[in-house]
Amino acid sequence: xxxxxxxxxxxxxxxxAFATAMAFPTVPTPLWALYRERDGLPTAVVTVAFxxxxxGVAVALFTAGHLSDHLGRRRVLVPAxxxxxxxxxxxxxxxxxxxxxxxxxxxxxxxxxxxxxATAHLAELHGRTASAHPATGAVVATxxxxxxxxxxxxxxxxxxxxxxxxxRVPHLVFLVLLLLATAALALVxxxxxxxxxxxxxxxIAVPAAARGRYLxxxxxxxxxxxxxxxxxxxxxxxxxxxxHPGPVAGGATAFSVFAAAALSQVxxxxxxxHHQVRLGLVLTAAGVVVxxxxxxxxxxxxxxxxxxxAGAGVGVLxxxxxxxxxxxxxxxxxGEAAAGIFLAGYLGMAVPALAVGLSSSSGVPFGVSVPVLAxxxxxxxxxxxxxxxxxxAPADAPADTPxxxxxxxAHPAPxxxx
Numbered sequence: 001x002x003x004x005x006x007x008x009x010x011x012x013x014x015x016x017a018f019a020t021a022m023a024f025p026t027v028p029t030p031l032w033a034l035y036r037e038r039d040g041l042p043t044a045v046v047t048v049a050f051x052x053x054x055x056g057v058a059v060a061l062f063t064a065g066h067l068s069d070h071l072g073r074r075r076v077l078v079p080a081x082x083x084x085x086x087x088x089x090x091x092x093x094x095x096x097x098x099x100x101x102x103x104x105x106x107x108x109x110x111x112x113x114x115x116x117x118a119t120a121h122l123a124e125l126h127g128r129t130a131s132a133h134p135a136t137g138a139v140v141a142t143x144x145x146x147x148x149x150x151x152x153x154x155x156x157x158x159x160x161x162x163x164x165x166x167x168r169v170p171h172l173v174f175l176v177l178l179l180l181a182t183a184a185l186a187l188v189x190x191x192x193x194x195x196x197x198x199x200x201x202x203x204i205a206v207p208a209a210a211r212g213r214y215l216x217x218x219x220x221x222x223x224x225x226x227x228x229x230x231x232x233x234x235x236x237x238x239x240x241x242x243x244h245p246g247p248v249a250g251g252a253t254a255f256s257v258f259a260a261a262a263l264s265q266v267x268x269x270x271x272x273x274h275h276q277v278r279l280g281l282v283l284t285a286a287g288v289v290v291x292x293x294x295x296x297x298x299x300x301x302x303x304x305x306x307x308x309x310a311g312a313g314v315g316v317l318x319x320x321x322x323x324x325x326x327x328x329x330x331x332x333x334x335g336e337a338a339a340g341i342f343l344a345g346y347l348g349m350a351v352p353a354l355a356v357g358l359s360s361s362s363g364v365p366f367g368v369s370v371p372v373l374a375x376x377x378x379x380x381x382x383x384x385x386x387x388x389x390x391x392x393a394p395a396d397a398p399a400d401t402p403x404x405x406x407x408x409x410a411h412p413a414p415x416x417x418x
Contacts, residue, residue: 003189004129010188011125015144017081017181018118022148024084024174025053025107026232026258028100029153030251033236034166039097047357049101050233054350056108061342062202064113070195073121074185080114081182083107088175095167115145124191142265146315149232150258157251204340210328212391214337216384217321220277221341222348223380224284224314224321229349230373231257231307234356234366241366242300257307261315268316273323277388280317284310285381292374295366318345352376 028035032046068076087103087110122141152174159173160166230238235257236250264283268276287310294302325337356369 006189007125007128011122011129011140013181013184013188014077014118014121014125015140017077017185018114018122018141018144019148019151020174020177020181021081021084021111021114021118022145023152023155024088024178025111026149026152026254027156027170027174028104029232029254030157030160030236030248031167031170032233033240033250034160035095035097035100036237038167042361044354044357044361045097046237047233047354049097049104050229050357051350051354052101053104053108053111054229054346056105056110057112058108058343058346060109060112061116061339061346062204064109065116065339066202067113068117068120068192070192070197072190072192072194073117073124074188074190075194076113076117077121078182078185080110080117081178081185083110085175085178085182088171088178092168092171092175095171119145121188121191125189128189128191139266139269142269142319143262146258146262146265150255150262153232153251153258154255155251157248157255160251161248202339204343210391212387214325214328214340216387216391217277217325218341218344219380219387220281220317220321220384221345223377223384224280224317225345225348226352226373226377226380227284227288227307227310227314228257228261229353230356230370231311232349233353235307237360238295238303238366238370239300242295242298242303244300253304253307256304257311257314260308260311261318264312264315265319269319271316271320273320273327274388276316276320277324277384278320280313280315280320281381281385283313284317285313285378287311287313288374288377288381292371295370298367 028049036042036046064076083106087106090099090106091103119141122144126140155173156170159170163169231254235253239249239253268279271279287306287308289306291303291306291310294300294304294306322338322341325341328337352373356366356373359369360366
């Protein structure tokens with residue numbers, strides 16, 4: 001097989017493996033209620049398990065996400081996928097809460113290492129195919145990343161609704177998929193020559209000359225990941241409180257939010273970063289208002305519709321925030337600048353969801369805690385708008401820069417994931 005054809009085949013294999021790896025973390029989304037019912041768990045335990053995943057991602061981003069730059073892409077992708085497969089096997093064999101938390105940590109570690117590696121690998125493989133269109137790699141990486149997150153919850157909801165043993169079967173299905181993806185990587189060309197370098201943890205670089213705009217991008221990441229965390233961990237419980245229990249409803253709702261995020265990134269990719277941020281702020285704020293009002297009024301349609309609108313805003317806001325942050329940093333520090341954005345993002349994903357879960361276990365209804373979370377997100381988005389107004393973009397700022405979508409790329413300029 002000619003080199004361009006091998007790289008094209010490798011590109012689609014990595015895309016499929018990436019989507020599968022990103023789908024697995026959201027498989028538990030429609031299962032949280034089943035764990036609660038079977039073991040009598042409070043909502044707080046569910047959110048702790050969810051926060052464990054976010055913590056694992058954050059740790060891996062700064063300890064392993066950059067290793068593929070000198071070890072090679074496949075040498076990081078294969079162990080990361082294998083670690084997810086181990087987590088799937090553990091959950092299929094022993095679906096109890098202790099194993100659940102441990103498996104979530106392992107999954108987070110795998111995703112944190114895999115996401116920047118797969119993003120960089122896709123960019124490199126695509127660049128070596130014949131007649132490569134420069135935007136295709138970014139669009140495909142976006143679809144694989146955010147689209148995979150949505151597909152995981154949708155697939156699990158479908159499997160739970162149509163097959164027995166709901167706490168085992170989804171994990172068994174994904175165990176097979178992850179093993180197939182791991183084996184298929186043997187056909188993918190390596191794009192990085194192995195080098196021996198002294199190990200160091202990924203640093204967070206905050207551009208001193210533009211801290212105002214960088215802080216705005218980090219705050220935006222915190223706010224938008226808060227929305228993602230709500231739908232990844234608590235959507236089924238909120239829907240149940242609104243009179244729509246069941247894993248299918250929870251999985252479909254989470255899928256629609258992540259699908260809207262992926263679609264908005266694809267459709268609005270050509271907007272300049274400052275326009276992406278502005279539009280993302282408006283859409284996310286509008287969606288948060290509607291979903292918060294839906295929960296306050298105990299109406300499921302506004303909650304779901306607001307989630308979709310907020311999801312669309314999240315997708316374009318994330319890309320705009322990453323593009324802004326990486327444009328502010330020197331060429332050699334762009335990955336480090338993106339790392340700070342994702343640290344803020346995963347704090348936003350874990351902390352608010354954990355607060356809502358803990359308040360629910362203390363007797364505070366979702367009709368109070370979710371609208372309060374909506375207000376907090378609106379305050380954060382308002383602070384972003386004020387910071388951007390006080391620190392306008394330079395007139396000669398570049399129209400766009402490659403950016404990731406959920407993790408910093410493993411090479412100097414992050415590309416679209418996130």
